[in-house]
Structure formats: structure tokens, C-alpha cells
Amino acid sequence: MAKESNEYVRQVANEQYKYGFTTDVHTEIIERGLNEDVVRLISAKKEEPEWLLDFRLRAYRHWTTMKQPEWGHLDMPDIDYQAISYYADPTRRASSDGKPKEIDPELVKTFDKLGIPLEERMALSGTAVDAVMDSVSVKTTHQKLLQEKGIIFCSISEAVKQHPDLVRQYLGSVVPYRDNYFAALNSAVFSDGSFVYIPKNTRCPMELSTYFRINARGTGQFERTLIVCDDDSYVSYLEGCTAPMRDENQLHAAIVEIVVMNRAEVKYSTVQNWYPGDKDGKGGVLNLVTKRGHLRGDNSKLSWTQVETGSAITWKYPSCVLSGNDSVAEFYSVAVTNNHQQADTGTKMIHIGKGTRSTIISKGISAGMSQNSYRGLVKIGRKADGARNYSSCDSLLLGSRCGAHTFPYLDVQNNTATVEHEATTSKISEDQLFYCNQRGISTEEAIGLIVNGYAKDVLNKLPMEFAVEAQKLLSVSLEGSVG
């Protein structure tokens, strides 16, 4: 047994973040620092209309009046906002000023290596991908096929040019730039992200997916995603992300806005695997994201599914504002922290419409020296007659130096509402392990088995390809956490 575990420890010591490589591609990076000129420069580089520049400047000016919040259960390193470059474009070659017609083969290789097929002939998986590296969308696949159905799926910079009215109507309508510190920052400097518009009575024939990659050093990623799902439509959207291993903290402050109209349904899944820092907690991505969906229509439905395994610090609350009557919101989350990772994540369910229902299933797994917090708000407004919420937050502790915390907030202002919340914290019981050992399953495998079983409620909600990936990720993230 002792020998076996020694061997295992060695294995783990060699275990590295799989996506930690860097791509050697010429990247145009603007000067570090943040001021109005930088905001103007970003806007100019993206050839944006006047109104968007105004929006950015308003956001920037508001940001300068704000202070970085400190209420999270996180030990946040100081962020020097002037030491970050806010725009990095890997698609521009040094020699030519215009965008090359062909994508740099290095970039294609990078995404191939990450398992993201940019060549449509290879994309048999039936998923349309928008690949974003640093501040720029590299390529969006299957656009033609989608266009035939009237579906718009492109990078947000392209959408600003092609569909300015739609973008203008919805941008900032779910997450206004005044919302919070990082939302203001993002609104000022946001670069690429995806734009999705599903017209009325349309069922999106394939999964839409955006893959975010941070590559350049000394930059942050400030992507912005906007999804609008019109009446009686349906879309399933996936988001994945990775970053190279660097010993500095990289900032990722994104905004995702989702608008769901009458009887429409949006499924949003994230597998977040940013670089988590090394085992001593050095480096890693600071993932400070504002994600919110607005269920504007009656009988609309939005479901967030997230598997959070990466990032040195995760601080995000994918939320739902349930304005439409009888709208339904769901939040399924698995958050895994290991080594020195910290996560303060959860959701907000704001019930405004009558007969609205929401479900929250959150599974936290903490190992090593990590801190994992669930923080959630369930608010039932005065007019939300018959609203219903069920929340269940479980935490699993692996290792005696980690922490698991639960901070739910229940605000009920309507007497016909029913709100239930339950939470448990425990470790894997000796009995369960013994049972597995007895049947010839090694301790390590047994823990993988139990953890996967524990997270099954959430993993089951992921689209199939993602679920397999997430399961693997889960076991990799936890390797070495058991001893």
C-alpha cells in the first residue's frame, strides 16, 4: 500500500495542467495601462460606431468612480489595472496591416491541440464553434448553415458591424455597466465574444459553442457574450476555456448576457478550465465574471450548467431574473478546488413574475488547501405569487486543510411563495471507501467513483460530449488530493 501511494505521489507530482502550452504566434498587443485613450484605441481597432464608443466611455468613467469590492470569501491578490494590456490580437501578422485571409496555421494548430476543430470538414461533432484567442475571434464555423435558418452566430465585433440594431437594443440591457466593478471594467474594454440571435419559432439545429483561450502574456481577457432567444425558440450553448501556465495572475473579467423571450428556452453550459496556478498557488487566472439571464417572456426557460475546475480565483454568480410569468430557471454547478484555488460562486434567482420556478443544485468539492464557497440569493418579489424555489448545496471535503462554506440568502416578500434550501457538508465516509476496497477497487479509483456519483446530478445536465470531458476533468483536478 505504501509503495503504491508513493508511486502515485510521483505520478501526481508530474501531473501538469494539460492545456498549459503557449502558442508562438505574432500577437499585436497594445501598450499596458488603462485610460480613455486606450478605450478609444480599442474601439478604433474594432472600427466601432460612435454609440458603442460612447457606451464604453460612459462605462470607463463610471468605473473610475468605483472601488473593487472586497466582500467575497477570497484572498484576492492586488490587481494592478495599469499593468495589464487590454487588447491583444493574434490574427494580425507583423508584415501586413489588414486581416489576413487565411488563419495563421499556428492558431489552427493551437485549437486542434485543444480539441477544437476549426476546419468544418472535421467538425462532424455537430457543434458550431466560435474560437476566441486573447481579444479576437479567430473563426466561427458553420455560419452558413445557421444563416439559412436565420440564426445569427458570430463574434460580437462582427455583429456590431452586421447587426448593429440588434446589438444596440440588447447590449447592456441585462447587465448594465453600472452593475458592478468588473462589469463596468468589461463594458469599457470588452473585446471579442459571441453574439447569438435565434429568431422566432426556431430550434437551433446544433450546439453553439465558444472556446476562449488566453495566450499572450501580460494581458487579460474581457470577452462579452450576448445571446437573444426570441419567441418559441431553443438554443443550447457551450462555453469552454483554457490558458497557458504563467506565474503571474491573469485577469479574466467577462460578461454574459442572455435574453429569453416568450416560451423560448436557453441552455447555457460552461466547462471552465482556466489555468489554476501551480501547486503552491503561484499564478493562475482570476476569473471574475458577471453572467446573467433575463427571462423576459412568459413560460420561458433558462438553465445554467457549470463545471468549474480551473482558475486561481473564481468569483461569479450566473443569475436569472425571472420577469415573465411562469418562467423557469435552473442552476446546476460543480465547483472543484484543489491546491490553493479559491472559489466563491453560486447564483441569484430573482423572482418577479407570477408562478415562477427555480431550482439550484450546487456541488462543491474542495481538496488540498483550497477554499470553496457557495453564495446564493433567492429573492421572491412582492408580485411573484406562487413562486417556488428549491436549493440544494452540498459540499464534499477531501483533505483536512481545505474549507467549504455556504452562504445562502433567502429574501421572501410574498406569502404565497415556497422557498426551500438545504445544505450538507461532509467527507467521503470510511464505510464507502472500505466497501469499494473490499471489492477490489483501489482507494484512488473509489474516490473518483464516489465523486463522480456525487456530481452526477449536475453532469447529467451537460450535453453528452461535454459530460464525458467534464467527468475526465473532474478526476484530473482531484488527482493527488487524496492521501
Add this chain to the structure above:
Amino acid sequence: MSSTTQNYIDLYAAHRNRMMEVAPQALNARRDEAMDNFSRMGLPTQSAEQYRYIDADRAFSGTYRLSLPTSRLMAEDAPVAVNNSQLLDKYYATCADADDPIVALNTAFATECLCVHVGKDINTGKPLEINDVLNGDTSLMEHKRILIVLDEGASLTMLMHYVSTDRQQFLTTQVVEVFVADGARLDIYEIEETHTACTRFSNIYFHIGSHATVRHNNIVLWGGITRNTLAATLCGEQSEVTLNGCVMADKRQQVDINTLIRHEVPRCTSHELYKFVVDEQATGAFAGKVYVAPDAQQTESDEVNQNICISPDAHMYAQPMLEIYADDVKCSHGSTVGRLDESALFYLRQRGIPLQQARQLLIQAFISQVVDYIPLEPLRQRLHAMVADRLSGELDQCVGCGLCQPRVQADGCNSSKP
């Protein structure tokens, strides 16, 4: 700094000398420091996480005359003394959270400390009852201080009953420090039956040794603005702490209960059960945190908070929290906010029970769970009766203290806060 905070700083300056004259040395020794602390922090507003459900600054803003409390001992053989200097020197202001603005304010203004002391291996047998009576012919403010010390193996049951006999506006702060030594047992019941013009901020701190048992029951029948802060720290292994409570709030009552159980050592158990019934325009808030320190292994903790909102204007806020830094633990919490079961109501009405009575029955059954945990038979029965009276509207004022005047007009208690 808010003008209300400034008022209290001025009030302190005006009365400092008088308080210094009447109060014992142990209390005076802490006074200035506490006031400095208070001026630094100010009265908490709702932006303070601990006070997010109650606006303390507003609650303290009325005009009150400072009254120095005086205690009278009715029983000779009771283990109580006023200002027991030996105890004060050793324990006073050592357990209460000095960084809580209310504690700081109380420490600055306290002039008398009621000391309860049970010696080693003594079982007091008869329960001890402390009646806290508010009466006066003008708006009054009082700052009360209680110290409870149980030596090794001691055993005590005590009842603290807060009542008011006049319809004046009263503002009370109370800080109770409780030291329970190894192997001791303490059952403590707090019943609040004041009236809607009363504002009461009570902070109680438990320091618990090993193999000890502490049971706290908090029953809020009547009040205006009630804020109860409870903090229990388990400092010795194999101890057990139970914090139970029920709250019935209507009219414009605000009841905010904030509890913290700190597991500092391994192998302790804690239980918590709180139930709220919120009616009319009342607001209820419950925040309960369980903290498990690193290495406090084999901790078991369960927390249950169930609430019913009766009327459309009743609001309930619940915040059950777990903060856990050890892995070999079993901790859980559950919280619900809902309404009375429609089918149960229907069942009762089908059998000829009028709606009003059926609702009362269901609420009483809901609250009973908390009262049923009280092991002391006569008290349990008395509380059941009090809850029933409260629900049927008969308990508009306190009963049992024998000082009550007949009921005043119902609207008299509605419009009493400025």
C-alpha cells in the same frame, strides 16, 4: 458619522461622571475604551453584513432619557448578586465581542451588572427567574448587563422574562456573558413580551468548556424592534450546544435573530432550530452561521430554520451559513419559507373548524415543535398556553408579571414608532 451616533457620544459626555460615581470599578475600567470603540465604529447601518436586516442607526434614533437600571433580589437563597466584584474582575467584558458596536455602546453605558454564579458541582434545583420590567412615564433608554458563571459540574436552569408595563417607548440594550465550565449544564430561556414601541437589542455570548451542555431557548412573543445576537463558542471537547427559538411577529414588528456557533475544538455537537411566523406588515430575519475551525474534527452540526409568511406584506429573510475548515465533519442546514398547508386548512374547515381557528391551530402546531423541546414541564405548559393566547390575540400585553394594566386600544400600539 451619523447624527444618531453623535447623539450617543454627546450623551456619554454628559453622563460620564454620574455613571462613574454609581458604577463599580470593573465596569468603569472599560467605559472609556468602549466609548472610543463605539465612536470609531458608529451605529451599524444596513451596509454592515451583520446588521443587513435591521437598520440599527434608525432604531436608535428616537429621543430617550437615559435610565440607570436597578435590580432587586426577591429570593435570599438565589445564586444572584448585583455587582459581585470578584466575578466582575475575572470575567467582565472578556467574552463579549468588543468589535460589535452594540456591545461597545452597552459597555460604555452599563452601570450595574447582575451576576449569577453557581459553584462547583452545585445543582441549583429550582429554576432561577429574572424578570426584566420596563416601566416609566416617559421614553426611556436602559443598558443592561448580565454575567452568568457556572463552575465545573454546576447545573442551572434559568428563565429571563422581558416585559413592559407602560406604553412608553423603551430602548434597551442588553449584553449577557455566559461562562460554562467543564461538565456544567445550563438551560436558559428568554421570553420577550414587551410591546410594539419597544426597541430591544440583546447580545448573548457563551464560552463553553468541555463535556458541557448548554441549551438556549429564545421565545419572542411581542416586541417592536427586536435584535438578538447569539454567539456560542465551543472551547472544550465533547460539549453540546442547542440554540432554539420561535418568533411570532405581526403589526409592524421587526425581529432579527443573528446566531453564530463556533466549533473551536474537535468532537462537539451543535443544534439549532428556529421558527418564525410573520404576519401583517412584520419583518422577520434569521441569520445563523456555524463556524468549524481547522482541526475541529468530528464536529456534528445541524441547523433548521423554518418560516411562515401569513400576510402579503410580511417579509422574511433567511441566511443559514456554514463556514467549515475541517474535513471530518457532518454539518447540515435547512431553511424554508412558505405558507400554511392549503390541504391541511381544507381538512380542518371540512370538519367545521372556522378558517381563523384552523389557521391558529396550524400555526400553533408549527411553533409547538420548539416549545416541545423544553424539558421543564411547568414551563413548557405555560409557554404552550402563552403561544396559544398570543395567536388568538388575547396576549396583547404581558401576562404573568401581575403588573399589567388592562388592554389598551389596538391602534395605540400600531403607531408608536416615530
